[in-house]
Amino acid sequence: MALPSFLSKELIKLEYSNPEIPEGINTSKEHPLKEFLLLVAGVLSSIAILILLLVLLSDFIVGYIPFSWEKKLSAPFTSTEKSIKHTDNTTLINNYLQKMAARITVAQNLPEDMTIKIHYLDRPSVNAFATLGGNVFFFRGLLEKLPNENALAMVMAHEIAHIKFRHPIQSLGRGVLAGLALSIVSSSAGDAIMENFISEAGILTILKFNRDMERDSDKAALGSLVSIYGHIKGADDLFLVLQQENKNSEPYEFFSTHPLTENRISNIRNQSRQSAASETTSITPLPNDFKRWLQSEKSEPDSGSDETDPAEINI
Amino acid sequence: MYLELIIFLTLLAFGYGFGRYAEKKHYRSIIAREKELNNIPAIATKHAPVSGQQHDSNLVMGSVVISIDYFKRFAASLRTLIGGRVTSYETLLDRARREAILRMKEDALSQGGDIIFNIKFETSSIFKGKKNTVGSVEVLAYGTALILKQGAH
Numbered sequence: 001m002a003l004p005s006f007l008s009k010e011l012i013k014l015e016y017s018n019p020e021i022p023e024g025i026n027t028s029k030e031h032p033l034k035e036f037l038l039l040v041a042g043v044l045s046s047i048a049i050l051i052l053l054l055v056l057l058s059d060f061i062v063g064y065i066p067f068s069w070e071k072k073l074s075a076p077f078t079s080t081e082k083s084i085k086h087t088d089n090t091t092l093i094n095n096y097l098q099k100m101a102a103r104i105t106v107a108q109n110l111p112e113d114m115t116i117k118i119h120y121l122d123r124p125s126v127n128a129f130a131t132l133g134g135n136v137f138f139f140r141g142l143l144e145k146l147p148n149e150n151a152l153a154m155v156m157a158h159e160i161a162h163i164k165f166r167h168p169i170q171s172l173g174r175g176v177l178a179g180l181a182l183s184i185v186s187s188s189a190g191d192a193i194m195e196n197f198i199s200e201a202g203i204l205t206i207l208k209f210n211r212d213m214e215r216d217s218d219k220a221a222l223g224s225l226v227s228i229y230g231h232i233k234g235a236d237d238l239f240l241v242l243q244q245e246n247k248n249s250e251p252y253e254f255f256s257t258h259p260l261t262e263n264r265i266s267n268i269r270n271q272s273r274q275s276a277a278s279e280t281t282s283i284t285p286l287p288n289d290f291k292r293w294l295q296s297e298k299s300e301p302d303s304g305s306d307e308t309d310p311a312e313i314n315i
Numbered sequence: 316m317y318l319e320l321i322i323f324l325t326l327l328a329f330g331y332g333f334g335r336y337a338e339k340k341h342y343r344s345i346i347a348r349e350k351e352l353n354n355i356p357a358i359a360t361k362h363a364p365v366s367g368q369q370h371d372s373n374l375v376m377g378s379v380v381i382s383i384d385y386f387k388r389f390a391a392s393l394r395t396l397i398g399g400r401v402t403s404y405e406t407l408l409d410r411a412r413r414e415a416i417l418r419m420k421e422d423a424l425s426q427g428g429d430i431i432f433n434i435k436f437e438t439s440s441i442f443k444g445k446k447n448t449v450g451s452v453e454v455l456a457y458g459t460a461l462i463l464k465q466g467a468h
Contacts, residue, residue: 016358020353039390179319189396191392
């Protein structure tokens with residue numbers, strides 16, 4: 001619609017003006033934080049639900065894996081163990097630990113085919129873990145620090161309870177299934193920040209299930225102590241050792257694979273307060289020669305790696 | 316893990332704080348300058364509104380590059396999972412388009428232009444961050460300004 005050229009410039013402007021456009025047509029009037037919080041909450045809860053479903057699915061599938069398969073899976077472990085040259089002291093400590101395991105196996109009513117094999121590792125880590133096929137590993141570092149037999153029984157009963165509840169294979173299954181799903185979802189998010197966000201959110205959800213496993217094992221372990229010693233005195237000594245070891249470095253429970261050591265201790269103390277007999281009962285000491293058995297015969301440095309296999313479940 | 320979380324939250328807070336401040340300030344400036352430059356209409360017709368006896372026509376353009384902030388990017392990537400309006404980018408592009416028009420008008424004003432017709436936009440993301448994330452956006456507005464010939468009245 002060309003205007004005739006004689007029209008003045010004022011007229012042109014009259015015809016063609018840019019009206020003031022009201023704000024908020026092309027943009028949202030909603031506060032950005034409101035939308036953001038809704039999005040975060042929505043995404044986080046979807047991830048948590050996804051992980052929950054995968055964990056349930058994985059536990060369901062794992063339930064159909066017979067324990068004998070686990071034993072076969074873990075066979076390579078045990079065969080390498082045999083090749084280590086056992087010294088007299090190691091044999092003594094192994095025998096002692098294996099005997100104690102036998103008592104706990106009875107106390108926990110383990111199924112017939114669920115055999116426990118104890119391995120003693122001459123390394124300074126203050127740790128013990130249970131893994132596939134009923135294999136439980138004890139490090140010298142932990143055994144050296146335990147003040148009495150009750151505390152040792154607590155660790156062992158805790159680890160054997162993990163085996164009883166089949167936590168190592170469950171943990172492996174969850175790691176594979178939920179871990180795989182998480183990495184697929186996060187890598188297709190298309191954004192490096194998002195990738196991190198999704199995988200961290202997923203991991204924190206899985207940790208919640210880990211802590212549940214630990215609580216269940218603690219509970220079962222205390223039950224075994226009651227049936228072996230008639231009380232749970234001394235069980236908290238184990239956690240005092242751990243607390244001393246992880247001083248200042250324990251993360252908030254939300255970020256941790258385990259319940260807070262402090263909570264585990266107070267849990268034990270609450271329970272022992274409820275059973276009135278605890279005051280009169282006595283703690284069983286470790287064998288006299290225990291410390292001598294533990295004397296390291298080689299000064300092998302700790303491998304130092306904190307990386308654990310998903311199927312290895314610590315105290 | 317703590318450190319990561321703290322860094323993440325700090326970046327998010329900084330992104331939100333600075334981004335929001337910059338956006339508000341920019342909108343204030345855009346609205347004020349739009350009023351000021353309202354006497355130069357910018358229209359999209361293809362043909363000149365007057366036949367060119369009394370006017371020269373000149374190319375005028377304005378371009379602007381605006382970076383998104385950490386908060387906007389994160390909010391937008393949450394959107395990519397769910398779908399829906401990416402409101403954090405809407406304000407960004409709205410600002411960029413309006414700023415580009417304003418700069419184009421300022422260009423026209425400096426040449427003595429009265430009206431701009433046949434205006435067009437080009438939009439491009441000028442750098443791709445890690446994994447093709449949008450870093451910043453460029454909007455170019457260009458058109459033909461009519462400038463009254465000297466002595467023609």
